[in-house]
Amino acid sequence: MTALRVIVDQVLAPVPGGIGRYAEELTRALIETAPDDVTVEGIVSASTDAQYEELERRIPGLARLYKSPLARRELAAAWQHGFTLLPGKGMVHATSVLAPLYRHERGTGNQTAVTVHDVVPWTNPETLTPRGVSWHKAMVARAYKYADAVVVPTHAVADELAEFYDFGERVRVIGGAVSARLALPIDAEARAIELDLPPRYLLAVGTLEPRKGLEPLIRSLALPQTGDIPLLIVGPAGWGDVDVAALAASAGLAEGRVRTLGRLSDAEVAVALSRASAFVFPSLAEGFGLPVLEAMSLGAPVIHSDSPAVLEVAADAGVVVARDDAAGYPERLADAIARVLDDEELAARLRLQGIDRSHAFSWRASAEKVWQLHADL
CATH class of the missing domain: 3.40.50.2000 (Glycogen Phosphorylase B;)
Known part of the structure; x- marks a missing residue:
């Protein structure tokens, strides 16, 4: 054989x-x-x-x-x-x-x-x-x-x-x-309590390393248009000494405004994605961007960078943020976050478009x- x-x-x-x-x-x-x-x-x-x-x-x-x-x-x-x-x-x-x-x-x-x-x-x-x-x-x-x-x-x-x-x-x-195992568990409410998920929050998913764009995302939270919404980050530590707590402190954010959840199970990730006010994917370079599809499949409004591969995968189902002019990237991220958080109609449309897009794969x-x-x- x-x-x-x-x-x-x-x-x-x-x-x-x-x-x-x-x-x-x-x-x-x-x-x-x-x-x-x-x-x-x-x-x-x-x-x-x-x-x-x-x-x-x-x-x-x-x-x-x-x-x-x-x-x-x-x-x-x-x-x-x-x-x-x-x-x-x-x-x-x-x-x-x-x-x-x-x-x-x-x-x-x-x-x-x-x-x-x-x-x-x-x-x-x-x-x-x-x-x-x-x-x-x-x-x-x-x-x-x-x-x-x-x-x-x-x-x-x-x-x-x-x-x-x-x-x-x-x-x-x-x-x-998207994996079939990335699905909401029957004890979703209990898991949300266990993860200490706040009523409203931004979510980012990915290995903690430089190219994932976490630094400009964290700096965007220091800008007034993002208000005081917290950021939760899911993913294991990678290389490059990306110290989330130090980045948050350097940006002048209040202690606890940015929280790392580490590596979670598929069920826990599903719960976190399904309840996020917005999912932000600021990656500087990608080949596919699977977390974007995963977020869309669970109804999270998605904000993502204009990395060509991510643009292709997301199609028109997310809010796009240009990466050029690195100094201005945090402010553009902040503007996009504010746009989604302040416009319920836009957020609802992104949820529906995202779910539909995720089914294409x-x-x-x-x-x-x-x-x-x-x-x-």
Whole structure:
């Protein structure tokens, strides 16, 4: 029986982020939509037995889990330099640029598709670690030489990537979607009390790192048009020493005006999104912007940056804020926030448009596109 081997390593990363969510949800959908004569297998770096069990619990139905003897960092370095190939032949689908890429004849049964989620290493390198920038650029260069196909989440990323590498007809646009597990629980009221959600608040979701635009968002709250509405931030700490409390203090905000909730369960995120007065996504650079769709699916009015990929995903279902002129970005965010908070009719319209927009994406549709991609190869 033929197997599609999917690299799911990011699911177990210390900070899985959007790519971890993408890898998990897409692989689950690939298992659900697999042709009768094809199985889905997973590939992961050396981990603990508990982590292997957790992975198989989160992605049920894997026919096999190939466990590399190399830990994540060593495996990334090995694949960067073309070492440590996978045993056997067949189809490999990499849910990021972490992939075993090597010279091979196309059309011989071996095929590897790589996913490039964004071009941040080129356009906004200052928002990543130097090591991360170097590694990502090296892996995309290997993909240019050896990948049979390159998946990108949006046409915006396809256009941006073409400025650095012309993959031509090897590019396929396959986006993400909202997880079915991001749904309101039956004990939503109790969870809201447990999270200490105020009656009105702004919500932001994302890893705490420079490119997410949290600093200008926090500074926008110091401007009079935003009143005294609090900001809640959901997401794990990332790199870059983004100290939310220090940023809030520096902006002159009252203690407690900005509060971090850390990493929450899907049910808790759903509760927080459903009750937000507005969801703000000020990211400086994105490849897709899944939190925008998640917020829309739960009826939160969305305010977002004009990052090209986010514009594509949100369409006209959110209030757009231009990122140019960085010094003026906080004030433009403040104006947009005030506009949504002060106009109930606008907020109601955004809620309806957002829900409708979120329905345009599904993991099943994404998985079917992946199967078609490998069939075409």
